[in-house]
Structures are given as C-alpha cells and as structure tokens.
Amino acid sequence: MKRTARDTQLSTRRISRRGLIMGGAQLAFAGLLGFRMRHLQVEQADRFRLLAEENRVKVRLLPPSRGQIFDRDGTPIAVNEPAYRIILVPEDAGDVDGVIGELSSLIELDPDDINRALAEIKKSRPFLPVTIADRVSWEEVSRIAVNTPALPGITPEVGLSRRYLMGEDFAHVVGYVGPVSPRDLAKYEEPDPVLQIPRFQIGKVGVEAKLEDTLRGEAGAKHVEVNAIGRVMRELDRREGTPGNNIQLTIDHKLQSFVQSRLGTESASAVVLDCQTGDLLAIASAPSFDPNLFVRGISVADYAQLRDNDHRPLASKAVQDAYPPGSTFKMVTALAALEAGIAGPNDTVYCPGHMEVSGRRFHCWKRGGHGTMDLNTSLRESCDVYFYDLALRVGIERIAEVGRKLGLGARSGVPMSAETSGLMPDKEWKRINRGQEWVIGDTVNASIGQGLILTSPLQLAVMTARLATGRSVTPRLISRLDGVPQPDGAGEDLGLSQDNLRHIRRGMFAVSNHRRGTAYRSRIIAEEMRMAGKTGTAQVRSQVVRNEDVPWEQRDHALFVNFAPFDAPRIAVSVVVEHGGGGSTAAAPIARDITLQALYGEAPPLSAYPAGDRERIEQMQEELRRKRPGIAPTARDRA
Structure with a gap:
C-alpha cells in the first residue's frame, strides 16, 4: 500500500530524533574520552613520568664506614681497612668452571669459598655478581688485573672491613663484627635496610654489639639505570653514607696488654678500676682469642678448637x-x-x-x-x-x-x-x-x-x-663518644x-x-x-x-x-x-x-718488690719485653 505524505513526514521526524540522540551520545562519549586523555596526559603527566623513571632507575644502598674504636690515649684498636675481593658475573664469564680454573692458577683459592660461590651461582640470576675470593692481597689483585683478557667476567672490587689491631688483648672488651645473619635480623621489628646489603658486617659481641647503632652510621645511596630484565646499565649519581661515630674507651692498651700477658695460660680474669673516676683501665679474661677470625666467618675447625677448650677462651x-x-x-x-x-x-x-x-x-x-x-x-x-x-x-x-x-x-x-x-x-x-x-x-x-x-x-x-x-x-668503659x-x-x-x-x-x-x-x-x-x-x-x-x-x-x-x-x-x-x-x-x-x-x-723498679722476688720479676719483665715490646721498658732498660 502506498504511504501517504503524512506517514512519510512522521517517519522522517522519528529518524531525525533518534539520529540526534545517538549523535549526542557519541559526542558526549568523545568529550568524556577527550577529557580523560587530557587528565592523564597533562594533569597526571608528572606522576606517570615518575613511575616510568622508577621502573628504569633503581636505588642501591651504599654501606657506611663503621666508627672506629680507640683506647684512652687515642691508640686505634678497631679500624676499617681496604678489603679486596674478586667477583664473577656468570653471564659474562661464559664457561664459569674454566674461568675459575684460570683464576686458581694465578691466586690461591679456598676450596670452601669456591664451593660456596658455585652454589650461589646456581641460585642467582646470571647477571648478578658472586664473590669468588675475599680479603685478597694487593699483589693478587694486580696479578689478576694484568691477566684480565683471559678472565672474562672477573672483576676485583675494594670495600672496607674491620681489623682488630690489638688482637687477643681486647677480644672480650671490644668483641667483633661478622656478616648479618637471620638471627640478627630477627632482633629488629623494622630492620635497617642497610642490613640487607650482602656481607654487611654487624657487631656480634662486646662494645661492637652493645653500641652497634652508634658505630654503624647511615647508609648512602646510588642511582643506577637498569634495563627491562634488571641488569645495571650505568650509574647516574651517588651519595656517600654518614660514617658511624668513633668511640674512645677508658682502657689503657699498654696496661691491658700487660694484664692479659700476666694472666698467661691460666683460666683467669682481672679488673683494674680508677678509684677517682670509675674508669676501667684494664679488664681482661684469659685465655683469649683472635677476634679477626670472626670478621669474615670463622671456620668450623677454628671455632671447635675455641668451643671445646676447658679454659673457655670465648x-x-x-x-x-x-x-x-x-x-x-x-x-x-x-x-x-x-x-x-x-x-x-x-x-x-x-x-x-x-x-x-x-x-x-x-x-x-x-x-x-x-x-x-x-x-x-x-x-x-x-x-x-x-x-x-x-x-x-x-x-x-x-x-x-x-x-x-x-x-x-x-x-x-x-x-x-x-x-x-x-x-x-x-x-x-x-x-x-x-x-x-x-x-x-x-x-x-x-x-x-x-x-x-x-x-x-x-x-x-x-x-x-x-x-x-x-x-x-x-x-665507666666509654670515655668519649664521637x-x-x-x-x-x-x-x-x-x-x-x-x-x-x-x-x-x-x-x-x-x-x-x-x-x-x-x-x-x-x-x-x-x-x-x-x-x-x-x-x-x-x-x-x-x-x-x-x-x-x-x-x-x-x-x-x-x-x-x-x-x-x-x-x-x-x-x-x-x-x-x-x-x-x-x-x-x-x-x-x-x-x-x-x-x-x-x-x-710502665715496668716498675725492682726495688718495689720484696728482695726474694726480684730475680723472678726481672726475668718476667724481660720475657714480656721479648713477647710484647710495646708494653713498657724493663727496669734494666730504664737504668
């Protein structure tokens, strides 16, 4: 049936209305999309730029220099010294076993260190460095540097490590540091991030442990650029950490050395206290031990020898x-x-x-x-x-x-x-x-x-x-703090x-x-x-x-x-x-x-002793001078 003019007009009006509604909806959606794009690209640009930078730039903590420890006269007892180590990047080395073999022909490597390093390589990503040898000498570092072309993936590094200059004399007073363990981390509700640095050293016993927060200092940081899989591409900037505070003890190192030596092989202890100030001039336990053994992790054999000694040197x-x-x-x-x-x-x-x-x-x-x-x-x-x-x-x-x-x-x-x-x-x-x-x-x-x-x-x-x-x-044991x-x-x-x-x-x-x-x-x-x-x-x-x-x-x-x-x-x-x-x-x-x-x-005059003791005392003084010449001159030397 033929449509009338009126029907056609009504149909046209309906189509136009629907078109306008749909067009308006499309226009509104396009406007909303444009507004959102403007919000993201203009108003939120800084935020997304920062997120992009954070994906590309990583922060690496730098361990601070540990505070040093001195005796009452300023003689150093615990110091930081350069410690050279050899690291290997497996993906750069290629044949890891072959490179380690070449390295062992240049310097002496501890089999335990090698086994530990190989186990670490298996667990780590191939671009992460692994320590092969620690506390190597400058001569060994030089030898490796000369042979670098034959040692792909091998790099010498330098850091700071603790050194106890007085050895056994201050072992029970100053104590020692060692690598951070899970047990150490468990002591803190919120551990300092610096404690997560591989091989970071923390006080274990003695003054080193009791004043750990004072001696540790604050970590520095460096910003490095990494690629999509996390490999470091370059270093962008660096801020060194704040060194820990130095500590001066009340102990007289010469008197401490004499006391330790005088106790000899006995299972014994002695304390010398200043009556006027309360200063501990000497506080010794015998026998003692070398705290340097613990700094990088003591061997099982060395620890067993100390642990099983009936005189209890620890x-x-x-x-x-x-x-x-x-x-x-x-x-x-x-x-x-x-x-x-x-x-x-x-x-x-x-x-x-x-x-x-x-x-x-x-x-x-x-x-x-x-x-x-x-x-x-x-x-x-x-x-x-x-x-x-x-x-x-x-x-x-x-x-x-x-x-x-x-x-x-x-x-x-x-x-x-x-x-x-x-x-x-x-x-x-x-x-x-x-x-x-x-x-x-x-x-x-x-x-x-x-x-x-x-x-x-x-x-x-x-x-x-x-x-x-x-x-x-x-x-009182601490004379000055920083x-x-x-x-x-x-x-x-x-x-x-x-x-x-x-x-x-x-x-x-x-x-x-x-x-x-x-x-x-x-x-x-x-x-x-x-x-x-x-x-x-x-x-x-x-x-x-x-x-x-x-x-x-x-x-x-x-x-x-x-x-x-x-x-x-x-x-x-x-x-x-x-x-x-x-x-x-x-x-x-x-x-x-x-x-x-x-x-x-210093060594007292023989006249201070009863006559019957003087010959024995003179022999003791001379023996001490031979073993520990820094303690004091003997009575005969002064005469």
Whole structure:
C-alpha cells in the first residue's frame, strides 16, 4: 500500500530524533574520552613520568664506614681497612668452571669459598655478581688485573672491613663484627635496610654489639639505570653514607696488654678500676682469642678448637661469670656489723678452729684455730669463726643491704656482653626463688662469701673501690663518644661511717703488710705505693680434700682484691684464678704485679718488690719485653 505524505513526514521526524540522540551520545562519549586523555596526559603527566623513571632507575644502598674504636690515649684498636675481593658475573664469564680454573692458577683459592660461590651461582640470576675470593692481597689483585683478557667476567672490587689491631688483648672488651645473619635480623621489628646489603658486617659481641647503632652510621645511596630484565646499565649519581661515630674507651692498651700477658695460660680474669673516676683501665679474661677470625666467618675447625677448650677462651669471665667471693666478702660482713653497732673494732671472738651452729660444725680454714681475734687480726689472718659469730649477731638482711650498697648483686651497665648481676641473696629472695625458708646455716655460709652469694670480678673491683673511697664509684668503659666526653663514675658519698671504713681499710692493709697477713709474701715494698688487700678462696666442692689431690676442674677458685696506694687510693684491682687453689698463692702475686704496673705506668723498679722476688720479676719483665715490646721498658732498660 502506498504511504501517504503524512506517514512519510512522521517517519522522517522519528529518524531525525533518534539520529540526534545517538549523535549526542557519541559526542558526549568523545568529550568524556577527550577529557580523560587530557587528565592523564597533562594533569597526571608528572606522576606517570615518575613511575616510568622508577621502573628504569633503581636505588642501591651504599654501606657506611663503621666508627672506629680507640683506647684512652687515642691508640686505634678497631679500624676499617681496604678489603679486596674478586667477583664473577656468570653471564659474562661464559664457561664459569674454566674461568675459575684460570683464576686458581694465578691466586690461591679456598676450596670452601669456591664451593660456596658455585652454589650461589646456581641460585642467582646470571647477571648478578658472586664473590669468588675475599680479603685478597694487593699483589693478587694486580696479578689478576694484568691477566684480565683471559678472565672474562672477573672483576676485583675494594670495600672496607674491620681489623682488630690489638688482637687477643681486647677480644672480650671490644668483641667483633661478622656478616648479618637471620638471627640478627630477627632482633629488629623494622630492620635497617642497610642490613640487607650482602656481607654487611654487624657487631656480634662486646662494645661492637652493645653500641652497634652508634658505630654503624647511615647508609648512602646510588642511582643506577637498569634495563627491562634488571641488569645495571650505568650509574647516574651517588651519595656517600654518614660514617658511624668513633668511640674512645677508658682502657689503657699498654696496661691491658700487660694484664692479659700476666694472666698467661691460666683460666683467669682481672679488673683494674680508677678509684677517682670509675674508669676501667684494664679488664681482661684469659685465655683469649683472635677476634679477626670472626670478621669474615670463622671456620668450623677454628671455632671447635675455641668451643671445646676447658679454659673457655670465648667467655668474658670478668663480667659474665659469677663466683662465690670467698673471704673477699668478709669486709662486707664486718662493715655491716660495725654500721649496725653490733660489734666494735676491739671486740674479740675466740676461734678454736670451728663453731657449732644448730648441731652442725662449721670449720675455720685453720684447723687448730686462731685463738682470740679482733676485727684487724681476723681480716689479717682471715679467721672464719670470727665472721661466723658476727653474722649470727647482725643477720643476713643487714649484710645484704651493705653488700648491695657496695655494688654486689646488680649489673653495672658497662657495654659488654652478658654482664651478670651476680647474687646478693636475703630471706625474701630465697623464699621467692627457691621456695624455701632461710636457715641459720645460710647466714653462716654467707658471712665468709660461700653458699648462695655470687659475684663477678668486675663487682669485686667496684666493691673494693667503694671501700677505698666511701663513694658509689661506678665503672665507666666509654670515655668519649664521637669526641664528646661521657660522664665519669666518681659517684656520691655512700653514707657509711668514715670511722668504720677506716677500720676495714686498716685490716686490709694488715693483710698485705703484716708478717702474719695472708698476702704478706705479695706485698709492695715501695712506701708510697703500698697496697691494702684481701685474699679469698672459693670452694667448688663440698668434700674436704687437698687441691693437689683432685683434678684441675674440682680445685678451689683463687681470689684477691686490693686498692693502692693505701694513703691516697688511685686504683682498685680484682683477680680471680679459676681452680687456682689459694688466693694468697695464685691470685695475690698476679694482683700485686698488675697494681705496680698500673701505678707506675710502665715496668716498675725492682726495688718495689720484696728482695726474694726480684730475680723472678726481672726475668718476667724481660720475657714480656721479648713477647710484647710495646708494653713498657724493663727496669734494666730504664737504668
């Protein structure tokens, strides 16, 4: 049927309307698309340019230079030295085994290092460098550089590594660094990114570990351009890191070296403390070890040798080991009785060689007894019965209070690893920690430094310095931090009676200078240098058997503490010789020699020693000069 004009007009109108709607929609979409393109290309251009740059430019951290460590006079102890290493890029090398074979014909390669490197190559991407040899000499680097055309993929690199110039002398004080381990990273909630740098070194023990954040410094950075698969194409810029802070110790390296040498092959420790400032002038444990062995990872064989040694060279005995103080504790018992007004210096006790307490016999070291003893003579001859009697009258609470006042039973806070707090027990401590009540026998044992009481050599030196000065002397190991002086440890007045302290000091003086004193044979002859001290013997077994009749590990520990000069105390010394037997025979001679070396600042004149010791001392000085010529001249040299 033929369409009318009216129908055609209506149809045309409908088509035009639909066309306009569709055209408008298309125009709106094109406008929206144009707006979006403008937003992305103009307004967001900087953002997308940055994202593109970040895909192309990578940031690589640069390890900072570690702070160095010096002794009190500025002599370097721990330094950074250039360390050359040889790296290999597998994809550049091609035949890795062949290149390593060529390299081994030029320099000596450790088979363990080669096996480790080959294992790392298998796990790594072919363009990543792998260390083949570490700590190679400059001569070896030069040899490799000359033969570079025959060694594709091999490149010598230089970095910084730790070096301990004093070796064994400072091993227990400074400690050592080593490569970062998963265990190290686990200590941090948010590890410093620099710790992720391959082979980055971190403090493991000693000052290196305790002051790690101070010594480490801040990492630098370099920007490198990489291609699509991550290979470095070129370096764009570099910002070096901030070096760590330098540290100056209070230790005198010459005195430290002498002390370490004087302890010799004994399993022993010694501490020298400045009574006026609290400065630790020497703090040594023997035997020691070379910390340089640990810097790049110690071998299994070397570590086993140190670990299995019954003299425990890895232990920092001066701070982390705790021993019964033996008779060196008797000054604490006596001072507690004097301070409480329970006993006077002239009060006497009769010693028949033992004391009966609650049906148990407590013996004096002198089986036949000492007879009538007062404070001075009991300290001089170390009569046990006198102190049993004092303790029963004064009680453990007052003894413990004075012991804590003198620095026992608490950590000093020196930045050395695993410092022990020791143990200064009382009734409450035993009830809480042992679930037992304190008994009278505990008090008797405690009076002579046996039983539950434990002290470190460092604590014994602090105790002696406080007795010598009447102040709360606190040990200080760090003298300056990045050139800034640190507070000293002179301390405040302890609030103890000066008269009572004088009585204690006189008794200690008699120990070393009276003919019947237990340390008389180790006295100092020089009038202006005379010392006051106390011997001690700490039992390690309950059976009464002579030390000579039992194996070394079952023998008594030998202890000695002293301060000098008597009239104006400058230093306090403590010495502990493990399983050394008697304090008068094993520890006192060592302490006397250390004391004189510290007071004179060099090998003391032979006239300072008893005549009978001079030939032996001269031989010892000459032997030390041969082994360690930097310590000090001998008396003969000065003459």
